[in-house]
Amino acid sequence: xSSETSTxxxxxxxxxxxxxxxxxLPGESQKSEAKSTKRRFSDLTDxxxxxxxxxxxxxxxxxxxxxxxxxxxxWPPVRSHRKNMMKKDCKYVKVAVDGAPYLRKVDxxxxxxxxxxxxxFEHLFSCFTIRNVLNERKLMDPVNGMExxxxxxxxxxxxxxVGDVPWMMFVESCKxxxxxxxxxxxxxxxxxxxx
Amino acid sequence: MVDRVDSAGxxxxxxxxxxxxxxxxxxxxxxxxxxxxVSLVCKDWYNAERWSRRxxxxxxxxxxxxxxxxxxxxxxxxxxxxxxxxxxxxxLVPEDWGADVQxxxxxxxxxxxxxxxxxxxxxxxxxxxxxxxxxxxHGFKALSLLSCDxxxxxxxxxxxxxxxxxxxxxxxxxxxxxxGGHWLSCxxxxxxxxxxxxxxxxxxxVSFDALEKLVARCKSLRVLKVNRNISLDxxxxxxxxxxxxxxxxxxxxxQELISGPVAEFKNMFSNCRNLITLSGLWDATxxxxxxxxxxxxxxTFLNLSxxxxxxxxxxxxLSHCKTLRRLWLLDTVGDKGLEAVGSCCPLLxxxxxxxxxxxxxxxxxxxxxxxxxxxxxxxxxxxxxxxxCRQMTNAAVATIARxxxxxxxxxxxxxxxxxxxxxxxxxxxxxxxxxxxxxxxxQRLAISGLxxxxxxxxxxxxxxxLETLSVAFAGSxxxxxxxxxxxxxxxxxxxxxxxxFGNAALLSGLTKYESMRSLWMSACNVTMNxxxxxxxxxxxxxxEVMRDEEGGxxxxxxxxxVYRTVAGPRRDAPPFVLTL
Numbered sequence: 001x002s003s004e005t006s007t008x009x010x011x012x013x014x015x016x017x018x019x020x021x022x023x024x025l026p027g028e029s030q031k032s033e034a035k036s037t038k039r040r041f042s043d044l045t046d047x048x049x050x051x052x053x054x055x056x057x058x059x060x061x062x063x064x065x066x067x068x069x070x071x072x073x074x075w076p077p078v079r080s081h082r083k084n085m086m087k088k089d090c091k092y093v094k095v096a097v098d099g100a101p102y103l104r105k106v107d108x109x110x111x112x113x114x115x116x117x118x119x120x121f122e123h124l125f126s127c128f129t130i131r132n133v134l135n136e137r138k139l140m141d142p143v144n145g146m147e148x149x150x151x152x153x154x155x156x157x158x159x160x161x162v163g164d165v166p167w168m169m170f171v172e173s174c175k176x177x178x179x180x181x182x183x184x185x186x187x188x189x190x191x192x193x194x195x
Numbered sequence: 196m197v198d199r200v201d202s203a204g205x206x207x208x209x210x211x212x213x214x215x216x217x218x219x220x221x222x223x224x225x226x227x228x229x230x231x232x233v234s235l236v237c238k239d240w241y242n243a244e245r246w247s248r249r250x251x252x253x254x255x256x257x258x259x260x261x262x263x264x265x266x267x268x269x270x271x272x273x274x275x276x277x278x279x280x281x282x283x284x285x286x287l288v289p290e291d292w293g294a295d296v297q298x299x300x301x302x303x304x305x306x307x308x309x310x311x312x313x314x315x316x317x318x319x320x321x322x323x324x325x326x327x328x329x330x331x332x333h334g335f336k337a338l339s340l341l342s343c344d345x346x347x348x349x350x351x352x353x354x355x356x357x358x359x360x361x362x363x364x365x366x367x368x369x370x371x372x373x374x375g376g377h378w379l380s381c382x383x384x385x386x387x388x389x390x391x392x393x394x395x396x397x398x399x400x401v402s403f404d405a406l407e408k409l410v411a412r413c414k415s416l417r418v419l420k421v422n423r424n425i426s427l428d429x430x431x432x433x434x435x436x437x438x439x440x441x442x443x444x445x446x447x448x449x450q451e452l453i454s455g456p457v458a459e460f461k462n463m464f465s466n467c468r469n470l471i472t473l474s475g476l477w478d479a480t481x482x483x484x485x486x487x488x489x490x491x492x493x494x495t496f497l498n499l500s501x502x503x504x505x506x507x508x509x510x511x512x513l514s515h516c517k518t519l520r521r522l523w524l525l526d527t528v529g530d531k532g533l534e535a536v537g538s539c540c541p542l543l544x545x546x547x548x549x550x551x552x553x554x555x556x557x558x559x560x561x562x563x564x565x566x567x568x569x570x571x572x573x574x575x576x577x578x579x580x581x582x583x584c585r586q587m588t589n590a591a592v593a594t595i596a597r598x599x600x601x602x603x604x605x606x607x608x609x610x611x612x613x614x615x616x617x618x619x620x621x622x623x624x625x626x627x628x629x630x631x632x633x634x635x636x637x638q639r640l641a642i643s644g645l646x647x648x649x650x651x652x653x654x655x656x657x658x659x660x661l662e663t664l665s666v667a668f669a670g671s672x673x674x675x676x677x678x679x680x681x682x683x684x685x686x687x688x689x690x691x692x693x694x695x696f697g698n699a700a701l702l703s704g705l706t707k708y709e710s711m712r713s714l715w716m717s718a719c720n721v722t723m724n725x726x727x728x729x730x731x732x733x734x735x736x737x738x739e740v741m742r743d744e745e746g747g748x749x750x751x752x753x754x755x756x757v758y759r760t761v762a763g764p765r766r767d768a769p770p771f772v773l774t775l
Contacts, residue, residue, distance in 0.1 A: 074285030074692075075667065076553045076583060076610045079342070081368035081396060083553070085501060112552050112560060166527075168503040168551075169449070169478060 091171055095121070097148065097179045108171045114163050121150070121179070139179060147182035217243040227252040249273060254712055256294055256318065257737065260762040261302030273312035273337075274303070280715050280756055281665075282690060283317055284342060287717060287754070289741065291769050295319045297327070298767075304331040312337040312363075319343070325350030329357035337363035337391070344370030348378045348397070355381035362415075363391035376401035376424075382409050389413040393420040395444045395475060400424040411436040417469075420444025423477045427486075431463045438466035445475035448483050448502070464490035474498035474523075481508045491515035498523040500549045506531035513539040521545040526561035526583060533566030537573025545579035546570060553583065553610060564591035571598035578636075579604040586617040587644060592626035602634040606641035612668035612693070615645040622646055628653035631661075641665035651675035655682025663688040676700035680707050690715040698725035701755070705729065708736055713758035721752045723775075729757065730775035737764055742771045 091108040111117045121139060139148045150162035154173040162170070162177065221244050224230055234244040250273040251264060264271075278294025280287075296318045303310050310332050320343045328335065335358050340346075348371065354364060355378050379394070379401040389409065394401070403425070410416060416437050421430070425446030434440070463486055464470070470490045479502040491497075494516055499509070500523040509524070509532040519540045524532070526548050536543065548562055564587045571577065577599040587609050596602070607626075615622055623644035631637060631653050638660055642650060646669035654661065655678035662685050670676065676696040679686065680703055688711065697720035708714055708729075723740065730738035741754035764774040 071554060072612065072693075074282065074287045075612060076550065076608055077285050077665075077667075078550065078553045078583075079284045079368060080286065080370070081342075082500075082549065085396075166480065166503050166505060168527075169480060172478070 091174075093152075093174055093176050095177045095179065098181045106177070108174060113167050114170075117162075118150070138182070148179040149182055150177060151180050152177045214239070214243055214246075218247040222247040222249075225250075246270060250275070250312075253277065255758055255760075256299070257762060257765055258712070258758060258760045261299045261306075263761060265302050265306035269306075271303075271307050272310060273314075274299075274307075274310065275314040275316075276318060277316040278318040278343075280690070280713065281317070281688075282692065282715055282717065287692070289769075289771060290344075291319075292741075292772065293319065293765065293767055293769065295321075295324075295767065297321065297324045300324055300327050300331070308332065309334050311335060312339075314339040314341075315343050316341045317343065319345040320350070321345050322347055322350035322353070326353040326357075329353040334360055336360050336388075337365075339363065339365040339367075340369055341365075341367045342369060347372035348374045348376070348399070351378035352381045355379065355386075356383070359383075359386065360388055361386060362388050364389070365391055365393040365418075366396060367393060368396050371397065373397055373399050375399050379409070380405040384408070384412070387412045388415065390415045391418040392416065393418065393444065395420040395422050397422050398424075403429050407432055407436065413437075416440065418442040418472075420474060421446045423447050423475075426450065427460055427463075427483065431460060434463055434467060439469055440467060441469045442472035442496075443467070443470055443474070444498075445473070446477065448476045448479035448486075450483070460486045462489075468493070470494065472496040472498075474501075476502040478502070479504065481511070484508065484512055487512075488515045492518065494519060496521040500525055500547065503527045503551060504532070505529070506535065510535035510539075516540065517542075519543055521579075523547040523549070525549055525551045527551045528562070529560070530562055530566035530569065533562060534569040537569040537571075540574060542576060543570070543574040544576050546574070546577060547579075547581040548583060549581075550583040550610065561585055564588050567591060568594055568598075571595040575599055576601065578602055581606040581608075581641075583608045583610060585610050586614075587623065587626065588616045588618050589621065589623060589625040589629070590616075590618075592623075593629040596629040596633040600633050601636060602630065603636050604639040605630050605634065605637060606639065606665070607643055608641065609644040612643075613645045614643075622649070624649040624653070628657075631657040635660065637661055639663040642669060643667060644669075647671045648675040648678065651678040655679050658683055660685055662686060664690070666691045666694055668693045670694045670696060673697055673700035673703070677703040680704040687712045689713075691717070691719060693718040695720055698722055701725050702729060705732055708733065708757055709759045711759065713756065715754075715756055716752075717754040719755075721755055722750055723752050724750070726752050726755060727775050735759060735761070738775045739765070739768070740773045740775065742773065 092105045093108060095104045095106055106117075106120055108117070111120055118139065139150065140146070141148070151159050152162050152170070152174045153159055153176050155175065159178070165173075217240070221230075221233060224233060227250070230244055230248060234241045245268050247270075248268050249271060251268055251271050252275045253259060253264070254277050256276050256278045276296065276299060279292060282288060283292070294317060296315060304327070308331070311334055313328065313335075320340065325346055328338070330353070338354060338361075346369070351364075351366070354361070376397070376399045382405070386409070390413070401422075401424070406421070406425075410419065410433050417440055419433065419437060419440055420442070421433070421444060423446055425433070427446075427448065427450050430445055434443075460483070467490055471494060473487065473490065473494055473496070476499060491512070492515065495518060497516060497519055503525055504512070504527060506529045509528045513519075513535050517539065520542055522536065522540065522543060522545070524547070533548075536546065550561060552560075562582070562584050564584070567582055567584070568591050571594065575598060578601045580602065581604075584607075587607065592607070609623070616626075624647055626644070627640070627642050627646070627650045630640070637658055640654070640658065640661055640663070642665070648671045651670060651674070654664070661683045664679060664683070664686065673696055675694070676691070677700055679689070686707070696716065701716065701721050702725060704714070726738050726740055730736065736757055737760050739756045740752045741756070743753040765772070768774055
């Protein structure tokens with residue numbers, strides 16, 4: 001606790017957010033957690049301690065690399081109809097990382113392509129760095145040297161490699177995303193069918 | 196009519212064509228511009244022209260009243276009517292602004308009970324009006340609604356139910372209340388006359404059974420554009436009933452079950468020997484695109500603006516489309532895709548590249564100046580371009596102008612407002628200067644990027660055939676607008692937003708506006724007083740100011756719409772529209 005000197009305006013009492021114990025994914029600092037809770041306060045659900053039930057441990061955090069500029073009305077001059085045809089409803093999907101107890105949610109609508117999505121993963125799970133090897137998109141945790149391959153479940157219930165289909169088609173058909181540990185991905189029988 | 200000059204040098208009429216002959220001859224003239232000229236020759240020709248006219252084109256519904264039209268032209272069968280200013284497409288005009296079609300329909304029900312065709316653009320159309328149209332005009336045949344609003348699918352039900360001789364139903368890009376697809380099932384079994392059916396822009400599902408039966412019994416069907424809900428196998432069934440189609444808009448071009456289906460659909464187009472236009476193609480992937488290859492050789496218009504294709508997918512497709520004259524794309528194809536356009540389509544006359552993600556300012560994807568230059572190299576016949584991009588250079592546009600000197604329509608949208616040449620950091624003045632200097636046939640121009648008054652100086656000096664000019668976030672002073680008003684003799688439509696043009700600029704066009712269809716100025720520096728002066732000096736203009744929704748300075752005129760009219764001030768103006 002920092003020492004307090006008496007001032008004319010009294011400081012607000014410490015809030016529960018400051019003192020609550022929280023679990024975080026490896027690699028995140030307290031500071032980044034606090035920042036992200038402030039960014040989208042309307043989206044947050046309470047963080048709970050422990051628990052194996054996925055639904056209890058979700059938190060939805062949406063990040064953008066830079067703040068959005070103010071949009072000008074009617075610019076660029078694209079007709080509403082065309083806007084609506086291309087636009088879809090908010091597309092939140094759960095992102096699970098093998099070995100981590102928490103799920104995250106991302107809004108696929110915020111990303112324009114696979115590269116941006118991977119950047120988004122980098123932000124969400126700050127332990128990862130993107131590693132593009134021979135056009136395969138992978139994420140790597142430099143701490144433990146593990147590679148993670150992004151996979152997703154599509155409308156049919158099949159697990160596919162992220163990046164195989166055009167971006168818009170992926171957004172349309174993706175139900176949830178799983179960052180699979182590389183050894184599993186290579187041996188996974190689900191994926192062999194798709195190769 | 197034959198005139199002779201006698202010895203005193205005076206005109207005499209030595210013989211005349213009977214009116215019927217004159218009317219017969221004039222009946223062959225279709226162009227409304229030509230007819231306008233004809234009507235100005237003399238009184239007899241004016242009368243012959245008005246009796247022989249079957250189609251009337253009204254570019255601004257408030258420039259004339261239904262009564263005046265009905266009085267002048269007694270035998271009209273077909274009407275084209277346009278309403279709101281074009282910027283209403285981009286949400287710059289509040290709802291309930293006007294352009295209601297009902298007063299026109301009411302007048303026509305007595306004047307033209309045999310009206311057959313109605314084509315509306317940016318009009319307010321209610322379900323009641325559609326029902327009125329369907330029930331009061333017994334021979335009604337063709338309805339086309341583009342960018343209209345105010346109606347729902349219930350209105351379409353009325354059309355389908357009552358128009359026994361319907362040949363055309365063309366619904367495009369309207370602000371429609373989609374209450375379901377039941378309207379299509381309202382076509383009676385006795386209706387066999389349909390030639391054109393376009394419901395591509397409606398979202399809800401129609402009964403496929405009803406659609407299939409309708410298509411099967413309408414043997415003259417030549418244009419069919421279905422919506423996204425129609426699947427590939429459903430499309431195949433439809434095509435088996437109408438191989439004579441000249442224009443097709445597909446539904447979704449993807450099946451979710453991948454179980455060797457391409458072979459199934461391989462022959463879908465092999466009987467369609469007359470196809471010249473293809474559109475739709477939602478969700479098209481490289482897996483299914485080859486299905487259309489057999490139809491590509493005869494295509495002249497390919498609309499891929501709803502298919503998110505990549506460059507290689509486009510290149511493969513275009514290698515089959517050597518006769519294309521018109522091509523619409525999404526910028527997902529990138530510069531590489533446009534290189535393919537340049538190499539595969541030497542006959543190309545029109546190219547439109549739309550942005551897949553226009554509102555995301557973080558993206559650096561899409562097309563650049565390089566793609567545009569590639570197309571210009573391979574397609575010297577280009578005359579119409581609409582191009583959305585995020586970067587451009589003066590040098591590139593100068594090259595493009597040299598390669599394609601025949602441009603009639605040049606619409607360049609650099610999506611970040613006020614963006615300079617990204618290499619030299621200079622304004623984009625020289626780019627548009629090159630266009631107007633080189634492309635002497637230019638009729639329509641839309642400019643963007645960082646632009647000073649110099650751009651307008653060029654336009655005023657060189658763009659002598661320019662009829663339509665769209666300006667946004669450009670110019671440095673009143674001089675800009677003045678250059679254009681003084682120099683562009685054929686200017687008819689001028690639309691300006693977010694520019695530093697003020698009262699001097701507005702009033703410099705005092706004598707010009709009556710020779711134009713309309714002027715739009717929004718978010719500029721014009722005051723109410725200047726508008727009042729204009730209105731007072733020019734009683735044959737309607738000077739309308741739209742009040743700003745957020746209040747703000749009442750002395751400023753935030754949105755100004757000026758147009759010539761013989762109908763006087765609007766009687767249906769809503770409270771937020773002030774006619775000065």
